[in-house]
Amino acid sequence: MRRLLIALIFVAGLHSRAHGQLHLTNDTTTINRLLQQSDDYYLHRDDKAGIDSALLLAQQAAAIAATHKDAAGTGNSDMAISKALSKAQQRDKAKAYVAHAIQVFADARLLTDLGFAYWEMSGYYNISEQQYPEKMRYIEKSVAAFHAAGNIRKEADALRELADARQIYGDYAQSLVELKQALKLYQSINAQDLERMYDLMGDVSCSLGNLNDAVQYGLLAIQAAEKAHDTTLQVCTVYNHLGITYYYLNEYVTSASYYAKALAVAEKYKSYNDIYLIGFNYGNNLIRQRKYMECNQHLGNILRKYPNADTPYLVLYTTSFLANYSVLKDIPNAQRQFNRLQQLTKGRTLENDAARSVYGAEIDYLLASGQHALARQYLEADEKLLSTNSTLIQLAANQIAWVRLDSAVGDFRDAFRHFHRYAILKDSIFNKEKTHHIAQMNVLYETNKKDQDILLKEKNIELLNQKAKVQSSELVRANQTRNWILGVILLLIIITGLLINYSRLKQRTNQQLRVQQKEIEKNNLSLQKLVAEKEWLVKEIHHRVKNNFQIVQGLLGTQSGYLKSEEAVNALSDSQHRVQAMSLIHQKLYQTEKLSAINMAEYIPELVSYLRDSFNIKPVIQFNLQVAPVELDIAHSIPLGLLLNEAVTNAIKYAFPGSRAGIITITLKRNRDHELVLLIKDNGVGLPANFDQDHVSSMGMRLMQGLTGDMDGHLSIHSNGGTEIQVAFPYHFTTSDASYSATADLTNLI
Numbered sequence: 001m002r003r004l005l006i007a008l009i010f011v012a013g014l015h016s017r018a019h020g021q022l023h024l025t026n027d028t029t030t031i032n033r034l035l036q037q038s039d040d041y042y043l044h045r046d047d048k049a050g051i052d053s054a055l056l057l058a059q060q061a062a063a064i065a066a067t068h069k070d071a072a073g074t075g076n077s078d079m080a081i082s083k084a085l086s087k088a089q090q091r092d093k094a095k096a097y098v099a100h101a102i103q104v105f106a107d108a109r110l111l112t113d114l115g116f117a118y119w120e121m122s123g124y125y126n127i128s129e130q131q132y133p134e135k136m137r138y139i140e141k142s143v144a145a146f147h148a149a150g151n152i153r154k155e156a157d158a159l160r161e162l163a164d165a166r167q168i169y170g171d172y173a174q175s176l177v178e179l180k181q182a183l184k185l186y187q188s189i190n191a192q193d194l195e196r197m198y199d200l201m202g203d204v205s206c207s208l209g210n211l212n213d214a215v216q217y218g219l220l221a222i223q224a225a226e227k228a229h230d231t232t233l234q235v236c237t238v239y240n241h242l243g244i245t246y247y248y249l250n251e252y253v254t255s256a257s258y259y260a261k262a263l264a265v266a267e268k269y270k271s272y273n274d275i276y277l278i279g280f281n282y283g284n285n286l287i288r289q290r291k292y293m294e295c296n297q298h299l300g301n302i303l304r305k306y307p308n309a310d311t312p313y314l315v316l317y318t319t320s321f322l323a324n325y326s327v328l329k330d331i332p333n334a335q336r337q338f339n340r341l342q343q344l345t346k347g348r349t350l351e352n353d354a355a356r357s358v359y360g361a362e363i364d365y366l367l368a369s370g371q372h373a374l375a376r377q378y379l380e381a382d383e384k385l386l387s388t389n390s391t392l393i394q395l396a397a398n399q400i401a402w403v404r405l406d407s408a409v410g411d412f413r414d415a416f417r418h419f420h421r422y423a424i425l426k427d428s429i430f431n432k433e434k435t436h437h438i439a440q441m442n443v444l445y446e447t448n449k450k451d452q453d454i455l456l457k458e459k460n461i462e463l464l465n466q467k468a469k470v471q472s473s474e475l476v477r478a479n480q481t482r483n484w485i486l487g488v489i490l491l492l493i494i495i496t497g498l499l500i501n502y503s504r505l506k507q508r509t510n511q512q513l514r515v516q517q518k519e520i521e522k523n524n525l526s527l528q529k530l531v532a533e534k535e536w537l538v539k540e541i542h543h544r545v546k547n548n549f550q551i552v553q554g555l556l557g558t559q560s561g562y563l564k565s566e567e568a569v570n571a572l573s574d575s576q577h578r579v580q581a582m583s584l585i586h587q588k589l590y591q592t593e594k595l596s597a598i599n600m601a602e603y604i605p606e607l608v609s610y611l612r613d614s615f616n617i618k619p620v621i622q623f624n625l626q627v628a629p630v631e632l633d634i635a636h637s638i639p640l641g642l643l644l645n646e647a648v649t650n651a652i653k654y655a656f657p658g659s660r661a662g663i664i665t666i667t668l669k670r671n672r673d674h675e676l677v678l679l680i681k682d683n684g685v686g687l688p689a690n691f692d693q694d695h696v697s698s699m700g701m702r703l704m705q706g707l708t709g710d711m712d713g714h715l716s717i718h719s720n721g722g723t724e725i726q727v728a729f730p731y732h733f734t735t736s737d738a739s740y741s742a743t744a745d746l747t748n749l750i
Helices: 002-044 048-067 071-087 091-108 111-122 132-149 152-169 172-188 195-208 211-227 233-248 252-268 272-288 292-305 311-327 331-345 352-368 372-386 392-408 412-429 434-482 484-560 566-591 600-615 634-655 699-710
Strands: 597-599 621-627 631-633 662-670 675-682 714-719 723-730 747-749
Touching: 002 048, 002 071, 048 071, 071 091, 071 111, 091 111, 111 132, 111 152, 132 152, 152 172, 152 195, 172 195, 195 211, 195 233, 211 233, 233 252, 233 272, 252 272, 272 292, 272 311, 292 311, 311 331, 311 352, 331 352, 352 372, 352 392, 372 392, 392 412, 434 484, 597 600, 597 634, 600 621, 600 634, 600 662, 631 634, 634 662, 634 675, 634 699, 634 723, 699 714, 699 723
Parallel strands: 621 662
Antiparallel strands: 597 631, 621 747, 662 675, 675 723, 714 723
């Protein structure tokens, strides 16, 4: 009896537990149904009744979940309530519900749901300087939650959005690091929908100035779009970004083709914001090609065809009109566009890129119209803007604008300083290998496309061959059953056919190898030709630089003819000698096979000969040259040439007063500390007794000190039976330079 009672109690317990489990399952189904209905109202109804319905359904789900202590149901209900409240413009209440959902999911270790909740919370913060850190914190928590849950796809998605937020804020370097991490995750799960991923990586790389990487990622994005047969507006974005990249590479024809494709997609979907933006980019492309009137016509057509442009786009288009009229020197029309631009931007806070475009056009107009003081104010404002968030390309544009202003007002020292900064920025964007690397990527893209077509054809041929072999085998078997002898004969025929086929296949293979060998030889010839063209181009650049220096010399000489002040004439004459010292270096570079080094044993005698002839001192002052046959690169040759020019000029002018005879000794050799030592010594009147080189403020002395610093050297000046100037600087000797001893020299008396 006792055993029967225990059995009845056990059965009753099982029935009660099963009934409770069934009840809980039904409640979970009800919660999910209510949340789905709430989500439908949220997605498809924007009116108050629809929002209220979404909120009511989510609250009913929350009540059921709370009754049964269902953590997942409670958290998801809070998320649904927050969405409805946010749509009803009750953002503070909505944010509180998301915070509660985060706590529920964290306590229950529902990590995937926790990742979505953190992501939802990040949406309540923008990219402003005040809210950006908090936004990044929640997105990073979302990434960590998905990682802990083992949800690789969502972890990669969150990383991608984290990187996107960083690049919007301007943190491009960190953005690219996170994009590469996300790409690695996508590839680990063999994800195929990588079009937006590659496009974002290309856009960030372009902002960083890594244009070769930007092209590579852009082409990969196009490949992904073609593979997925994507014709949405995402393709428009990909084409536009690739057009921008080629624009910065100065490949305007290729850039225009991608802009045209992007514009066609935007017009297909009547995406007016994209139409205005791409139309503006296409206009900038025409400006770079100096097709200014064509650009004005193009922009005008866009505005006439789509007349309801918002003010930000009117600002961009007016900026282009202003830039074009400024270049065309049409000052009246430029003045009208300038005034209109002032009206459009008055009281508006523009984004960095838009503000950069506006400043650039206004600065061009002010320089073209001769308003230099106002141009300086705008340039300073532009420089301040770039100090907070900028790309290498924008910084380079600002520096070249400073060069134009400084040159216009005659401040050539500042012009040279800004041009030096511009050259450094330009070199960091475009190195010697980038254009070649980009061309290789284009070829690789086309080659891969052709290889895929060839592979498909080969598969079809292989399938046909397999079918033919099956039919042949069936025929052999049929003949063997009919007659053994005929089967043997047929087998011999097949073997013979295979041998013939093998022979022909071998012949075809050999023929293909010969064709490939010819192609390789042709490519080698093309590469040799490219190398020769490159060397010619470098020589031509040095030749043109030398010619430009000669023009500057001529201009200085012409200017000196109009001056009455002897001091001004002497200053211009000194400048002519300095220009000649630099010009002679570029002349030596394009006249020799070596394009990167100057033989000092040849250069110094020519420079001294030029100075001797310029001062007409041949019968009075002699030069004793002891120059080692060392070759210096251009970074050391120009400072050394200018130093030598200053020292020799001072010796000629001041060391031998009253037509006094004398000798100027110039020595260049290596000392025992593996330094190069330049020594200029004369036997003239020497320096004043109170001379102190550290407290001399003359331009020549400051120039020598600055040039010595450029070479990381040290300058010393002594008076001992004349004046002795010594400059010692470190230099890495090449194999050819190291062949001479520390005491070897090349003595010459002129």
